[in-house]
């Protein structure tokens with residue numbers, strides 16, 4: 430659909446659309462309880478088993494290769510860009526034909542959508558802004574460094590830029606409301622993409638300089654305490670010292686995003702989030718070091734989530750884009766981004782095989798979901814960030830994990846919201862890991878043969894086929910005092926008693942392999958006993974779901 434519309438005209442168009450269509454069901458939303466979160470879709474917790482398309486697949490002709498990969502992956506959600514340049518190629522003239530095609534095809538493919546608004550910033554740059562924006566540096570200014578040199582990055586102090594981006598975003602949300610409020614195919618919207626600025630901590634143009642001299646807003650102070658030894662109030666420099674420029678730029682970008690998100694939600698109130706090109710997660714107990722050009726200043730990095738919360742209350746969460754393959758960094762990043770006021774959701778992750786095991790860890794932690802990047806058979810590989818393959822070999826490791834979760838996706842999302850789930854991914858050190866459960870603990874070890882103990886092997890360096898690189902993982906949901914659902918691959922799990930079960934003789938009462946059907950009913954396929962349980966529960970290479978009942982007797 431095409432219609433020319435902007436400014437006051439747009440406001441009038443919207444006024445006529447504010448009532449939701451008759452019969453429209455509950456809008457998706459993110460809820461919090463006891464510091465845990467759920468994404469409610471159609472009124473119930475929803476698990477995003479997602480995939481993100483490549484950057485340039487946001488055109489109808491590219492979709493067949495996207496749907497094929499999404500189908501193969503058993504994904505239930507596609508993350509897809511909507512670029513400002515494509516919906517408003519001429520100022521005030523909107524073209525939503527891409528959005529219409531995408532939404533219609535998503536419905537045919539029975540997949541939900543998360544739309545990614547590539548506006549003022551995409552990976553910090555203005556590449557996806559229309560030519561009339563990115564080529565007009567007077568009206569839509571870029572940032573200046575302290576010597577007055579122009580940066581590549583559009584300034585968050587550009588009033589005309591904000592007005593134009595917001596106008597386009599509002600038009601998009603109004604259009605979504607018109608075409609989708611009754612069906613909710615689109616369940617979330619990411620506002621901008623990996624914002625911040627490389628190589629420059631903040632804008633030095635006159636408006637920005639004046640703002641930098643102003644007192645730090647109280648809302649920011651409440652969330653981002655002053656640097657040790659500095660006054661409780663004052664200008665950015667006075668309060669934050671070496672951190673001042675990064676914090677100020679963060680506040681400026683977050684405030685800009687807030688204006689866009691707030692205006693968009695006023696029209697159509699979908700959950701909204703931002704994503705982050707990570708800075709090193711460091712050591713979780715240590716504070717961040719000041720910015721020194723080592724990440725994009727102004728982005729929602731883990732150290733400034735409080736500033737985003739203060740400045741952008743219409744953004745539900747900031748999600749980490751995980752392209753650091755090291756298990757230690759993945760674990761630390763997940764911990765940094767999962768807080769009582771920040772729901773964990775991984776909107777991007779490398780699509781190399783080694784990342785598939787992290788799905789267990791992420792979903793076990795109770796995340797809203799995860800989406801590897803480049804689940805798309807376009808002939809493009811972003812190696813070394815992701816897989817070298819662009820075909821089924823790339824999708825296969827994720828497809829296997831998603832296939833195991835898919836039948837119980839709604840159950841898993843509910844269990845996660847209830848705090849019943851835990852998860853691990855095999856570490857780079859290949860060492861065993863322990864998961865604390867209620868009354869039990871699970872010791873998860875890797876590279877084990879399914880029969881017997883490692884100590885029995887003549888050659889202690891003898892390992893199962895296919896375990897040269899770490900690829901094991903397990904997620905556990907505790908359904909009752911002694912009842913568990915385990916889903917995982919290439920791992921040995923041993924459950925032992927804790928608390929009231931400690932000191933008692935514990936055993937498996939029943940270990941069923943099977944799956945949940947579409948109605949959430951457990952379908953038992955076989956019962957594990959004998960060799961299959963004598964040496965722990967040894968999950969094979971193919972993701973497997975077990976329903977385990979433990980028992981204990983007095984010694």
Ligand code: DGJ
Nearest residue numbers: 484552622623750811814
């Ligand atoms: C992160 C960005 O958000 C994506 O759009 C993409 O550019 C990847 N990096 C790299 O493929």
